[in-house]
Amino acid sequence: MAATVIVIGAGPAGVRAAQALVEAGLRPVVIDESRRDGGQIYRRQPEGFTRTYDTLYGTEAQRARALHEAFDALRPHIDHMPDTLVWNVAPNAVHVVSGTHHRELAFDALIICSGAADRVMPVPGWHHAGTYSLGGAQVALKSQGCAIGSRVVMMGTGPLLYLVAAQYVKAGATVSAVLDTSTFAQRLRALPQLLAIPSTLKKGIALMGILKDARVPIHRGITPVEVRGTPERGVQAVRVTLADGAMLEVECDAVALGYHLRSETQLADLAGCEFRFDHALQQWLPVADEDGRSNVRGVYLAGDGARVRGADAAERAGRLAALAAIKDIGMTCNEDDANKLRTQLSRFTRFAAGLRTAFPWPARFAATLPDETIVCRCEAVTAGELRRVVNDMGAKEANRAKAFSRVGMGRCQGRFCAHAGAEVIAAQARVPLEAVGRLRGQAPVKPLPMALAPHEDMETSE
Amino acid sequence: MIERADVIVIGGGIVGTSTAFFLRRRKRSVILLERGLTGQQASGVNFGGVRRQGRALEQLAMSNRALDTWRRSRELLGEDVEFLPSGHTRVCYHAHDAEYFHRYAADARAYGLDLDVLEGAALFRRFPFLGRDVLAASISPLDGHANPRLAAPAFGRAAARLGARIVENTEVVRVEKEAGGFRVESATGDVYRAEQVLICAGAWANALSTQFGEPAPLTARGPQMAVTEPVPYVFQFSMGVYTSIKEESVYFRQIPRGNIVLGGGPPGPADAGTRRASVLPANTVAQMAQFCRMVPAMRPLHVIRVWSGVESYLPDSEPVIGPSTKADGLFYAFGFSGSGFQIGPGVGETLAELLDSGSTPVDLTSFSIGRFQRASSTHAESVTSETSP
Amino acid sequence: MSGRFVRVAEKERRTFGIVIDGRRALASEGDTLMVALLTSQEDLRDSEFGDGRRAGFCVMGACQDCWVWTEAGERVRACTTPAVEGMSIVTRLSQAEEGVWPRL
Numbered sequence: 030m031a032a033t034v035i036v037i038g039a040g041p042a043g044v045r046a047a048q049a050l051v052e053a054g055l056r057p058v059v060i061d062e063s064r065r066d067g068g069q070i071y072r073r074q075p076e077g078f079t080r081t082y083d084t085l086y087g088t089e090a091q092r093a094r095a096l097h098e099a100f101d102a103l104r105p106h107i108d109h110m111p112d113t114l115v116w117n118v119a120p121n122a123v124h125v126v127s128g129t130h131h132r133e134l135a136f137d138a139l140i141i142c143s144g145a146a147d148r149v150m151p152v153p154g155w156h157h158a159g160t161y162s163l164g165g166a167q168v169a170l171k172s173q174g175c176a177i178g179s180r181v182v183m184m185g186t187g188p189l190l191y192l193v194a195a196q197y198v199k200a201g202a203t204v205s206a207v208l209d210t211s212t213f214a215q216r217l218r219a220l221p222q223l224l225a226i227p228s229t230l231k232k233g234i235a236l237m238g239i240l241k242d243a244r245v246p247i248h249r250g251i252t253p254v255e256v257r258g259t260p261e262r263g264v265q266a267v268r269v270t271l272a273d274g275a276m277l278e279v280e281c282d283a284v285a286l287g288y289h290l291r292s293e294t295q296l297a298d299l300a301g302c303e304f305r306f307d308h309a310l311q312q313w314l315p316v317a318d319e320d321g322r323s324n325v326r327g328v329y330l331a332g333d334g335a336r337v338r339g340a341d342a343a344e345r346a347g348r349l350a351a352l353a354a355i356k357d358i359g360m361t362c363n364e365d366d367a368n369k370l371r372t373q374l375s376r377f378t379r380f381a382a383g384l385r386t387a388f389p390w391p392a393r394f395a396a397t398l399p400d401e402t403i404v405c406r407c408e409a410v411t412a413g414e415l416r417r418v419v420n421d422m423g424a425k426e427a428n429r430a431k432a433f434s435r436v437g438m439g440r441c442q443g444r445f446c447a448h449a450g451a452e453v454i455a456a457q458a459r460v461p462l463e464a465v466g467r468l469r470g471q472a473p474v475k476p477l478p479m480a481l482a483p484h485e486d487m488e489t490s491e
Numbered sequence: 492m493i494e495r496a497d498v499i500v501i502g503g504g505i506v507g508t509s510t511a512f513f514l515r516r517r518k519r520s521v522i523l524l525e526r527g528l529t530g531q532q533a534s535g536v537n538f539g540g541v542r543r544q545g546r547a548l549e550q551l552a553m554s555n556r557a558l559d560t561w562r563r564s565r566e567l568l569g570e571d572v573e574f575l576p577s578g579h580t581r582v583c584y585h586a587h588d589a590e591y592f593h594r595y596a597a598d599a600r601a602y603g604l605d606l607d608v609l610e611g612a613a614l615f616r617r618f619p620f621l622g623r624d625v626l627a628a629s630i631s632p633l634d635g636h637a638n639p640r641l642a643a644p645a646f647g648r649a650a651a652r653l654g655a656r657i658v659e660n661t662e663v664v665r666v667e668k669e670a671g672g673f674r675v676e677s678a679t680g681d682v683y684r685a686e687q688v689l690i691c692a693g694a695w696a697n698a699l700s701t702q703f704g705e706p707a708p709l710t711a712r713g714p715q716m717a718v719t720e721p722v723p724y725v726f727q728f729s730m731g732v733y734t735s736i737k738e739e740s741v742y743f744r745q746i747p748r749g750n751i752v753l754g755g756g757p758p759g760p761a762d763a764g765t766r767r768a769s770v771l772p773a774n775t776v777a778q779m780a781q782f783c784r785m786v787p788a789m790r791p792l793h794v795i796r797v798w799s800g801v802e803s804y805l806p807d808s809e810p811v812i813g814p815s816t817k818a819d820g821l822f823y824a825f826g827f828s829g830s831g832f833q834i835g836p837g838v839g840e841t842l843a844e845l846l847d848s849g850s851t852p853v854d855l856t857s858f859s860i861g862r863f864q865r866a867s868s869t870h871a872e873s874v875t876s877e878t879s880p
Numbered sequence: 881m882s883g884r885f886v887r888v889a890e891k892e893r894r895t896f897g898i899v900i901d902g903r904r905a906l907a908s909e910g911d912t913l914m915v916a917l918l919t920s921q922e923d924l925r926d927s928e929f930g931d932g933r934r935a936g937f938c939v940m941g942a943c944q945d946c947w948v949w950t951e952a953g954e955r956v957r958a959c960t961t962p963a964v965e966g967m968s969i970v971t972r973l974s975q976a977e978e979g980v981w982p983r984l
Contacts, residue, residue, distance in 0.1 A: 062941060062960070063960075064962075069940060074890075074910075075910035076910070077893070077909060077910055078890050078893075078910060079890065079892075080889055080890065084889075116772075117772045117775075119772060124772045131776060133772065133773075146938060146940065146942045146943075147938065156927070156931050156932070156934075157932065158884070158922060158923040158924075158932065158933045158934055158935035159884060159922075159935060160937065161936065161937055161938070161939060162937055162938045162939075162943075164938060164939075164940060165936070165937060165938045165939035165940060166939075168939040168940050169885060169915070169939050170888070170889075172912075173885075173890075173910075173911065173912060173915045174887060174888060174889035174890035174891070175885040175886060175887055175888065175915055175918075175919065176885065176886045176888050177884070177885060178884060178885070178886065179886050200888045200889055201888050202886065202888050259932070260931060260932025260933060261932065261933060262922065262933075263884070263922060263923060263932075263933060263935060282884070283884070293942070403931065406937065406943070406945060407943075407944065407945075408929065409927060409928075409929035409930070409931045422644065422648070429528060432535065432640040432641075433640065433641065433644070438796070439795070439944070440720050440795050440943075440944035440945075440947070441942065441943050441944045441945075442795070442796060444942050444943060445937070445938070445942075445943055471796045471797055471798055472770065472772065472775070472796075472797050473775075473794060473795070473796075473797070475941070475944070476720060476793035476794065476795050476944060476947075476957075477775070477779075477793055477794045477795075478791075478792075478793050479719070479779045479782060479783055479789050479790055479791070479792045479793065479794060480779075480783060480790040480791065481776055481779055481780070483780055619984050620982055620984050720944075720947070720955075721928045721929075722981060723973065723981060723982075725982055748928070748929070749928055787983075788981070788982030788983055788984065789982075791953055791954045791955050791981065791983075792955065793955060795944075
């Protein structure tokens with residue numbers, strides 16, 4: 030009997046993994062939370078929308094089209110489960126829910142392609158209505174044809190900062206300023222690594238040109254001071270310190286905030302994968318070998334959900350992980366194909382390291398966040414409250430601090446507070462970031478409805 | 492380094508930390524040794540019910556003492572452990588359980604527990620949101636709930652402020668009787684000495700009690716806990732289903748912030764050795780259906796997190812509390828079988844009294860660790876008599 | 881109709897009616913509920929913990945900031961829920977008539 034392979038995520042990694050599996054004669058189950066395939070970067074707009082691929086995806090139009098067409102061709106050969114959340118992973122089975130229908134699905138191999146979301150560093154006032162992540166600002170435009178406001182400030186660092194700003198400008202939205210915490214010097218230092226993928230580097234430079242032509246003010250080396258706003262009306266302005274020490278205030282009605290990306294590792298965690306602290310990235314990531322094998326037999330990790338290297342890397346990593354699964358199942362695998370993919374991926378790894386050098390995560394901001402800054406948006410817990418549990422209750426570890434302060438107890442389960450929260454704890458306790466540990470993963474990975482149907486009654490499609 | 496005190500408490504859960512606290516109020520010197528951090532195990536993962544109702548009658552004396560401490564907890568501990576005297580209510584679906592409610596209410600009155608039992612129209616007038624399968628409700632107005640993540644650590648800090656030596660990250664590997672008391676050794680070779688020792692190490696107590704020839708048949712189980720997103724604060728009490736059908740036995744409490752904490756049904760797997768416990772997905776799904784049955788208004792809500800931990804059970808679901816039968820000056824308190832949170836401070840106060848003064852008015856005979864030796868020796872006798880001519 | 885989000889593309893779509901806090905509003909075919917709400921008004925809900933109005937954050941179903949109540953007492957995550965004709969959403973629970981939640 031053919032092996033059951035489940036792919037979680039229909040973004041670049043998941044689609045290419047499914048493709049390799051189908052080529053090998055398997056019929057994978059492909060589960061995605063969204064109604065449509067494409068993941069985040071290649072999100073498909075709703076049916077009936079009219080924008081062209083060039084408008085939506087710019088320089089990546091061809092890749093986006095190729096990916097979408099690949100998935101469309103796969104449909105008859107896979108069991109596609111859209112609008113379906115994998116809320117838990119058990120040994121050799123996933124637990125899924127769609128609406129109020131739920132099921133347990135056994136697998137022989139599981140390829141987790143869960144993608145990434147923005148990494149955020151809090152700034153006073155970022156809880157005000159009108160503050161979004163850079164990824165969120167992009168989705169609003171790409172998927173819904175909306176700008177997040179009429180005067181948008183983009184703040185943070187990373188290639189997405191410039192990409193989203195340029196996309197907004199091209200779409201006719203008003204970008205009031207681009208505020209980058211990284212410096213030009215950091216960008217120069219990264220050049221050797223960024224040259225690993227010259228085409229991407231060139232695209233980045235071109236984005237800058239779009240912004241300059243549109244006369245969007247760009248400031249580098251800034252330090253965020255405050256998102257000014259009111260509880261009732263939301264965002265009104267952004268205040269930063271410029272590199273030369275001067276204060277700048279930019280009026281706006283929306284802020285898009287982000288510091289590059291952070292892997293969504295919750296499913297890998299529930300699957301029992303071992304995590305290791307990555308010193309270069311200063312975060313905990315699931316351990317996987319070069320091909321995406323985790324330490325759990327039958328569980329593979331690919332794409333930005335395992336390690337952020339971008340969409341092009343994700344396509345290759347997805348395929349490579351599928352080849353590993355195919356081989357491990359005992360079927361023939363094209364070793365040349367795998368070798369080529371490994372070589373290509375090493376270039377993306379170098380490029381990703383370059384991005385980190387060029388656009389570093391500003392860990393140092395955590396120590397100087399004013400006490401009243403909200404760190405945990407879900408639970409409205411401030412930096413001061415978090416520091417208090419470190420000082421007064423001796424909580425120097427992430428889970429202990431969560432138990433005492435509630436940071437990480439909210440709906441998002443730490444997605445948007447865990448990194449900065451750990452930095453605040455480390456700074457206050459004067460311990461290395463690694464010593465703070467990481468929040469223990471707990472199901473469900475996203476909110477699970479109480480009104481589930483009494484019995485498992487979900488169909489898989491096709 | 493050799494440290495010495497009047498009493499060594501082994502185990503930093505609610506029992507150990509409250510015992511240390513009450514011993515310090517009696518001016519006895521205390522060293523508390525905790526393998527991890529205070530309150531991390533059963534004491535920190537349980538439902539948080541502060542409930543006297545439903546306990547075996549023998550527990551009620553300590554449970555009443557505990558309630559008194561919970562009610563004064565902010566003043567005693569100098570911290571807020573979020574005790575809410577919101578009342579605790581049991582409901583039932585079956586006629587024989589409703590009859591039991593009336594019997595228990597009558598029996599418990601003699602122990603100072605005053606309960607109201609409601610049925611029919613009065614029941615639904617009082618609790619209009621209850622599902623119509625509910626037959627009766629037994630209300631304990633003075634019971635309530637508290638935050639289990641905060642409580643034991645708060646007792647530990649309060650004990651430390653009074654001069655207790657609370658030593659975390661210290662695993663005890665050996666306890667030996669010696670002249671004048673006991674010698675307690677940690678995994679890293681540190682030695683502690685005291686005249687008296689209390690072993691309240693939860694699921695791990697058996698490893699130490701066995702060293703004195705007093706094994707206890709502990710089983711580790713994982714409570715199946717869940718919590719909803721915050722919603723408007725309307726359920727100002729703790730409530731659970733009383734039933735012999737395990738799947739039906741769910742309970743919930745809402746906190747003022749709005750989250751509803753959920754628990755119950757059959758327990759999940761727990762491993763004392765690895766200190767890991769898990770929530771079975773099927774249990775979460777089944778629990779949710781039971782909650783919607785008990786309170787249909789919960790249907791639109793979402794569970795945002797589940798958790799479990801290592802609780803330890805004894806075969807009769809009653810704890811071991813009291814002196815060792817083998818070594819003078821050695822005491823035990825463990826095996827609370829999923830019901831140790833509320834009573835913990837009452838056990839701590841009683842043990843402090845016993846260790847300090849030599850006696851306590853609370854009758855602990857039914858909780859003796861000796862009952863497990865009696866059981867096994869009785870079995871041996873009957874086997875012998877069957878085989879002898 | 882002024883809201884927080886600004887439509888910059890796909891402006892020629894069929895519209896349909898929804899209700900927000902008892903007030904009629906127009907959504908466009910293909911809108912998520914979040915976009916339907918935020919093209920009509922500035923925010924989605926009150927923070928439970930007193931820090932003011934919220935209007936979502938990640939727009940991709942990760943942050944869980946955009947959960948809203950329907951008039952019928954259901955919970956929906958606005959950024960991943962399609963807007964549908966006749967939807968009635970309550971963004972100011974305290975101002976709604978009694979009975980949004982809990983339903984007895």
